[in-house]
Amino acid sequence: MKHGKRPTRxxxxxxxxxxxxxxxxxxxxxxxxxxxxxxRETGQTRVIPE
Incomplete structure:
Protein backbone atom coordinates (compact mmCIF):
# COMPACT_ATOMS: atom_id res chain seq x y z
CA MET A 1 0.00 0.00 0.00
CA LYS A 2 1.14 3.53 -0.74
CA HIS A 3 1.66 5.75 2.28
CA GLY A 4 -0.96 8.47 2.08
CA LYS A 5 -1.68 11.62 4.03
CA ARG A 6 -4.94 13.11 5.17
CA PRO A 7 -6.48 15.44 2.56
CA THR A 8 -6.50 19.19 3.13
CA ARG A 9 -9.74 21.16 3.20
CA ARG A 40 -7.70 3.44 4.03
CA GLU A 41 -8.94 -0.14 4.40
CA THR A 42 -8.79 -1.88 1.04
CA GLY A 43 -5.74 -0.25 -0.54
CA GLN A 44 -7.67 0.48 -3.75
CA THR A 45 -6.34 3.48 -5.70
CA ARG A 46 -8.20 6.15 -7.65
CA VAL A 47 -7.22 9.21 -9.66
CA ILE A 48 -9.51 12.24 -9.56
CA PRO A 49 -9.17 15.83 -10.90
CA GLU A 50 -7.94 18.32 -8.33
Missing part, protein backbone atom coordinates in the same frame (compact mmCIF):
# COMPACT_ATOMS: atom_id res chain seq x y z
CA UNK A 10 -9.56 21.98 -0.53
CA UNK A 11 -8.66 18.39 -1.38
CA UNK A 12 -11.64 17.17 0.66
CA UNK A 13 -13.89 19.30 -1.55
CA UNK A 14 -12.47 17.58 -4.63
CA UNK A 15 -12.97 14.15 -3.09
CA UNK A 16 -16.59 14.95 -2.18
CA UNK A 17 -17.19 16.31 -5.72
CA UNK A 18 -15.94 12.97 -7.09
CA UNK A 19 -18.61 11.20 -5.00
CA UNK A 20 -16.23 9.72 -2.42
CA UNK A 21 -16.11 9.94 1.36
CA UNK A 22 -12.97 11.91 2.38
CA UNK A 23 -12.78 10.02 5.69
CA UNK A 24 -12.02 6.81 3.78
CA UNK A 25 -9.41 8.14 1.34
CA UNK A 26 -5.81 9.32 1.72
CA UNK A 27 -3.78 11.38 -0.78
CA UNK A 28 -0.52 9.70 -1.80
CA UNK A 29 0.39 11.84 -4.83
CA UNK A 30 -0.49 15.22 -6.37
CA UNK A 31 0.52 15.40 -10.00
CA UNK A 32 -0.55 17.48 -13.00
CA UNK A 33 -3.83 18.72 -11.51
CA UNK A 34 -4.80 15.24 -10.36
CA UNK A 35 -5.08 13.67 -6.93
CA UNK A 36 -4.00 10.07 -6.53
CA UNK A 37 -5.97 8.53 -3.68
CA UNK A 38 -5.66 5.28 -1.76
CA UNK A 39 -8.46 3.75 0.32
Missing amino acids: NQKKSVIFAGLNPQNWLVFKKEGGQLHLVH
Whole structure:
Protein backbone atom coordinates (compact mmCIF):
# COMPACT_ATOMS: atom_id res chain seq x y z
CA MET A 1 0.00 0.00 0.00
CA LYS A 2 1.14 3.53 -0.74
CA HIS A 3 1.66 5.75 2.28
CA GLY A 4 -0.96 8.47 2.08
CA LYS A 5 -1.68 11.62 4.03
CA ARG A 6 -4.94 13.11 5.17
CA PRO A 7 -6.48 15.44 2.56
CA THR A 8 -6.50 19.19 3.13
CA ARG A 9 -9.74 21.16 3.20
CA ASN A 10 -9.56 21.98 -0.53
CA GLN A 11 -8.66 18.39 -1.38
CA LYS A 12 -11.64 17.17 0.66
CA LYS A 13 -13.89 19.30 -1.55
CA SER A 14 -12.47 17.58 -4.63
CA VAL A 15 -12.97 14.15 -3.09
CA ILE A 16 -16.59 14.95 -2.18
CA PHE A 17 -17.19 16.31 -5.72
CA ALA A 18 -15.94 12.97 -7.09
CA GLY A 19 -18.61 11.20 -5.00
CA LEU A 20 -16.23 9.72 -2.42
CA ASN A 21 -16.11 9.94 1.36
CA PRO A 22 -12.97 11.91 2.38
CA GLN A 23 -12.78 10.02 5.69
CA ASN A 24 -12.02 6.81 3.78
CA TRP A 25 -9.41 8.14 1.34
CA LEU A 26 -5.81 9.32 1.72
CA VAL A 27 -3.78 11.38 -0.78
CA PHE A 28 -0.52 9.70 -1.80
CA LYS A 29 0.39 11.84 -4.83
CA LYS A 30 -0.49 15.22 -6.37
CA GLU A 31 0.52 15.40 -10.00
CA GLY A 32 -0.55 17.48 -13.00
CA GLY A 33 -3.83 18.72 -11.51
CA GLN A 34 -4.80 15.24 -10.36
CA LEU A 35 -5.08 13.67 -6.93
CA HIS A 36 -4.00 10.07 -6.53
CA LEU A 37 -5.97 8.53 -3.68
CA VAL A 38 -5.66 5.28 -1.76
CA HIS A 39 -8.46 3.75 0.32
CA ARG A 40 -7.70 3.44 4.03
CA GLU A 41 -8.94 -0.14 4.40
CA THR A 42 -8.79 -1.88 1.04
CA GLY A 43 -5.74 -0.25 -0.54
CA GLN A 44 -7.67 0.48 -3.75
CA THR A 45 -6.34 3.48 -5.70
CA ARG A 46 -8.20 6.15 -7.65
CA VAL A 47 -7.22 9.21 -9.66
CA ILE A 48 -9.51 12.24 -9.56
CA PRO A 49 -9.17 15.83 -10.90
CA GLU A 50 -7.94 18.32 -8.33
